[in-house]
Amino acid sequence: MRIKYNRDQKIKGNLTRNFDKDYAFLEKALDRSGDIVKNVFYVGDTADIQSIMEEQTDANTDSDANSIMEEQTNTNTDSDISSATKGQTDANTDSDISSATKGQTDANTDSDINSDIGRKTVSKRIVKTTQNNKKIKPKKAAVIYVDGMTDADMVEDFVIRPLLKNKCEKTGQDFLSYVENHVMETVDWKEDESFEDILTDILSGNTLLLLESCPKAIILSTKKYPSRGVGETQQEMVIRGPKDSFTENMRINTALIRRRIRDSRLKMEHTMVGERSKTDLAIVYMDDLVQPELLEKVRQKVNALSFDGILDGGMVEQLLEENVWTPFPQFQHTERPDKAASGLLEGRIVLVVDNSPGVLILPVTYQMFFQAGDDYYTRFEVASFARLLRFAASLFAIGFPGLYVAIAAFHTEMLPTSFLLSIATARTGIVIPVALEVLLMEFQFELLKEAGIHLPGQLGGTIGIVGGLIVGQAAVEAGIVSTIVVIVVSFTAIASFIVPNESFGAVFRLLKFLFIVTAAIWGIYGYLLTFAALLLHLSQIESFGVPYMLPSVCGENLNYDDKKDHYVRYPFAYMKKRPVFTREGRRIRKR
Known part of the structure; x- marks a missing residue:
């Protein structure tokens, strides 16, 4: 099967509802990838085996019960024959023996008939169960993920085992909804049908669940990246203040920011940059403090990024800066979560790039580069x-x-x-x-x-x-x-x-x-x-x-007079206003 790409070098096509064909396409796309784990099984496989075992147990139980009834009947017949033989006279002995023999024969005949009826009933039940099992065609399922980037234990416990234990007669969208609502346990998921998006999610650490006869696939959030723990910053040494620093894991970095600003107005918009690397990037801002025009401009620039691989925040900085011929940085790079949180509270925007042990703060002025974190803790x-x-x-x-x-x-x-x-x-x-x-x-x-x-x-x-x-x-x-x-x-x-x-x-x-x-x-x-x-x-x-030279060069901001955190730092009691680029009406720090 040939894989086709469009002009943007993205894989063409969607799922076709043909399980074998779709699985073969994904297998072809992930060919020669030794770290890809693929597991194909039947939904309800464990449930079918358990059902057959239960039917066999019921059949054996019925057979044992019939055998016990036969033995009791034979015992009673023998007892009656002995009593009749002793109680009769010699003259009637032959007649009674004949009667007893006939009664025993009748009893044995009834017992045989009952036994045959029991066997026929069990046989009919087994045949009926077998026929019913044949009517329910087992459905195929496939799980695909990247070894080392996915929590394999979560996939095994919350996806594969529940599917093996549950069987469903539904098909198509009904079967997909049943699996999502009644089978999977405590796993975040989404539906998707595009081959490009499905492969991107797999290579990002998520798990693909492909079900037979379903129009869409299920993408399960099971990321578990290898990463180092939170340590001390290596570039921005601090004497007094928090000593934790950002890591290469974007999720940890956003958590460090959220830990410092526990406000529902702190927003984080996630996207991907890089045509081949597909690097995760988060635009973090305070919804009520950031200028809407500034936020929209950043969104447009991020969405317009066209580069094959984004490996660090330094590449994002160089691709987004407006003046590429100046040696002065137009973003502030920091490894300290407290500095990023301080920038957000001033109406700035923070860009968190995956695989980068730091974040980018914008907009910046030249005096920001002379401010150290210790300045606000002493x-x-x-x-x-x-x-x-x-x-x-x-x-x-x-x-x-x-x-x-x-x-x-x-x-x-x-x-x-x-x-x-x-x-x-x-x-x-x-x-x-x-x-x-x-x-x-x-x-x-x-x-x-x-x-x-x-x-x-x-x-x-x-x-x-x-x-x-x-x-x-x-x-x-x-x-x-x-x-x-x-x-x-x-x-x-x-x-x-x-x-x-x-x-x-x-x-x-x-x-x-x-x-x-x-x-x-x-x-x-x-x-x-x-x-x-x-x-x-x-x-x-x-x-x-x-x-860049604000407030020394004000440009259009001629009314800017807040210089209490510029060349010197005033006491906090006098630092009541945020920078001029904060959203109008939100410059007072206590709001």
Whole structure:
């Protein structure tokens, strides 16, 4: 049997009510799949065997009863003959014996007749039962699922065994309804007839129940994926606050969010993305807080995704972002359920992608990437200081190496004399230009950082620290770089690690090279022009209609004046409003 596909590479056709033909088609589609379990049996098979055994037991019981009656009759006849023989005179002995003999013969004849009648009755009952069993044609059934992705015990206990114990004379839709309502036990199910949908459900971990003469198949929810348990986050370390993190199982991730927001207005819309991978994706939002226009826009973009395989949330992020040529992330990726719940309570949308140990939050603004989860669990004074420190560190991480190149190479007159003499002394014997010196050290630190990431366990951190010290010291002693450059590059590396979001911190690693190159060509003027171009670029970015630089650049939201959770964090008593993109009339946090 040939499998045909349409233009969208989806399998054509529906079930045909021909059990053998439909089963052969599914078997062909799942051919050479060693992890597919297929079980074909007859509905009511155990019930038929039990019924035949009961009929045989009844027949044996009737036969035993007739035998007992025959023995009692014979015993009574013998007793009567003895009494008659003793009570009669010698003259009547011959006559009485003849009478007794005749009575015994009559009794034996009656007993034989009764025995024959009993046997005929049992035989008729067996024949009638056999004929009735032949009238009820046994119906075939098939169960198909993927080994390792399905709860096999649930299929055995709640599907196969109940079907073997129950038999039904109904056919077609009546038989299907009977099985759904009276046979299956505590299993969620749905009906389907499309081969494409049926195969997708099977390969997603569900179980297919195919019944003979039924117009549709039954899809049983029996998913049981192998997954790791909930552990601590690996990227967003926390000192105070919840320490659990998302896993690769979407169902566990949605449960972690639901655990924190026990509100019926928390909605989760499920869909599938990826033409071949068919990855589960959930759109999570607060029904009364999210903007309807924003929600509809996200739905359209998700439904329009056209890619063969979606393996992680990072792929969804790149496919959905509006500006693909900017290095700045337009989604916030987080491994922390409390941060996702906080975003939902502000009217944002969370995308939960199966097989991804994190979720995506949208829309975002640049200041969200400087907020850490600890900021809301500690005193506002400490949180505000830490947040200001992060903003300052981001400026150093981007521009400090370029600023040093511009001043040391072109504008030494801007430095105090003592500081200039110190730099000149440190560069004594260095033959390569300042710009090349800085680029060489930055490149060396990037190599060590990449090596530290990909090396296993504690060895990665060790190689980053020890390697930096050894290589830096060796470069200084060899006269390749100066000690000032080692200090500048080390300070820049430390500043880039302060940003709590990894995807946003990676942007600084790219931009610092741009500042170094422009400063090496045009000096301080190139440095300032690059900084101005960066601000202009940031002011033009939007995340699903929300200005990226909000509230610094308000766009159409000129009435936005809630800056109490921006560069600093105010006490909670003063943080009474949600962001401006929350649904109108729902900005007050207590509602």
